[in-house]
Amino acid sequence: MAILGPTTSALADFVIEIGNKSKVPVISPATSPSLSPNDNVYFIRAAHDWTSQLEPVAEMIKYFNWRELVFVYEDDEYGRGIVPYLSDAMMTVGKQT
Structure with a gap:
């Protein structure tokens, strides 16, 4: 069952x-x-957990050498939940340079 x-x-x-x-x-x-x-x-x-998609997004931001990013998300538990993971992914990609 x-x-x-x-x-x-x-x-x-x-x-x-x-x-x-x-x-x-x-x-x-x-x-x-x-x-x-x-x-x-x-x-x-x-x-798959959606957080697995954040590293490729961070890599794309790095590839295009974008210096500013506006992150638009729903102001609910799900939307706010992605912010720390995106931040971690961005920091990980930044350390690879």
Whole structure:
């Protein structure tokens, strides 16, 4: 027995809580960093974590030698969650020069 879905992180957060309480695995493609399989033993992520995309973005910024960046994001848990990871990726790419 398992729960498949939901696809959005907000809905997955709710369903994961139900899965944890009932001890039923939840398989979802939701990628919010707050939905960590490390913190939720019954959560199985069915997609790559979106943070894996940040290093290539940082590499592109470095390649074009862009000096200023305006980052537009949704002001919610998911949107704010990406900012520290982007910052880390930018710092990692900056150290490679």
